[in-house]
Amino acid sequence: MPVPLVDLAPWFEGTPEGRAAVAAQVDLALRDSGFLLITGHGVPAELRARTRELSRGFFALPEEAKRRYAVTVGGRGWLPPGVEANGYAEGTETPPDLKESFSAGADTETGDTEADAFWFQPNAWPAEVPALAAAASEYMDRMRALSDELLTVFAVALGLPEDHFTRHTGHPTYTFNINWYPPLTRVGAPEAGQFRIGPHTDFGTVTVLDRQAGVGGLQVCAADGRWEDAPFDPDAFTVNIGDLMARWTGDRWRSTRHRVLPPDASAPEEDLVSLIFFYETDHDARISSLAPPLGHTRYPEVVAADYLREKLDAITLS
Known part of the structure; x- marks a missing residue:
């Protein structure tokens, strides 16, 4: 599973040959594994490093300070340990994921009171780390632009109009989760079946991940069920599609299971911070499968927000 x-870079240079070559590579990657690494994306390394470092400042705060920002899955603020188990999204009961998160996201209201109350909540930036708001907001702006560019690549890869997907991202929902995976010395030995993030598929259209390499790192599930360590390049983002995009393409592309391994006894002090941008669509977008020969499976049409909310509810622990 490559x-x-x-x-x-050839895509952004804009020549027809370069754009076609990149689109073909992306199509092959998403058909084979659902994952790829991307370079030439134009996101400054300094912004990535600054956002990660400021995030570490937040996670290092005393618990009573972080508790002021505590929320549950789907909220804006601190997700404490014990509130989320991603394995439940695929119907597997697992212990809570061994992580803490700080969650931000789209916050420009639509005027739809019900949608705004959940999908476009105000972000709750920590006063104790005042520079995090600006860094994370700039990062999200970069990620939204990159995600829309990837959706354009996706459309070209399928021989569709360039705006086939982005016409549904005029006012999109998205979430920026900053995950902290504490060391073994802090969380203790994992329970049976417990992971930093349990096996799951992502839910939306495209995920852009800035990760750190580690012993307790990302694994991707091959089509034959084998788990393999995801390759790492410090300059690259890890990109994968989620369930909505797989449905949209009629399973031409794979929404691939993945997990983050628990902390390992061989690296008891290892702690990692991942910057994860989950991109979706307009909350009221209707997702219908592409017909053959592009698509292979015809799924019932779904409203994006309804589908996503069901998944988020599934991974939420009371």
Whole structure:
């Protein structure tokens, strides 16, 4: 199951040959594994490093300070240990994921009171780390632009109009989760079946991940069920599609199971911070499968927000 490295520079250079070559590489990657690494994306390394470092400042705060920002899955603020178990999304009962998160996201209201109350909540930036708001907001702006560019690549890869997907992202929902995976010395030995993030598929259209390499790191599930360590390149983002995009393409592309391994006794002090941007669509977008020969499976049409809310509810622990 290859997870290829794709350089986006020829796409951004804009020649027909370069754009076609990148689109073909992306199509092959998403058909084979559902994952790829991308370079040439234009996101400054300094912004990535600054956002991660400021996030560490938040996670290092005393619990009573972080508790002021505590929320549950789908909220804006601190997700404490014990509130989420991703394995439940695929119907597997697992212990809570061994992580803490700080969650932000789209916060520009639509005027739809019900939608705004959940999907476009105000972000709750910690006063104790005042610079985090600006860094994370800039990062999200970069991620939204990159995600829309990837959706354009996706459309070209399928021979569709360039705006086939982005016409549904005029006012999109998205979530930026900053995950902290504490060391073994802090969380203790994991329970049976417990992971930093349990096996799951993502839920939306495209996920853009800035990760750190580690012993307790990301694994991707091959089509034959084998778990393999995801390759790492410090300059690259890890990109994968989620369930909505797989449905949209009629399973031409794979929404692939993945997990983050628990902390390992061989690296008891290892702690990692991942910057994860989950991109979706307009909350009221209707997702219908592409017909053959592009698509292979015809799914019932779903409203994006309804589908996503069901998944988020599934992974939420009371």
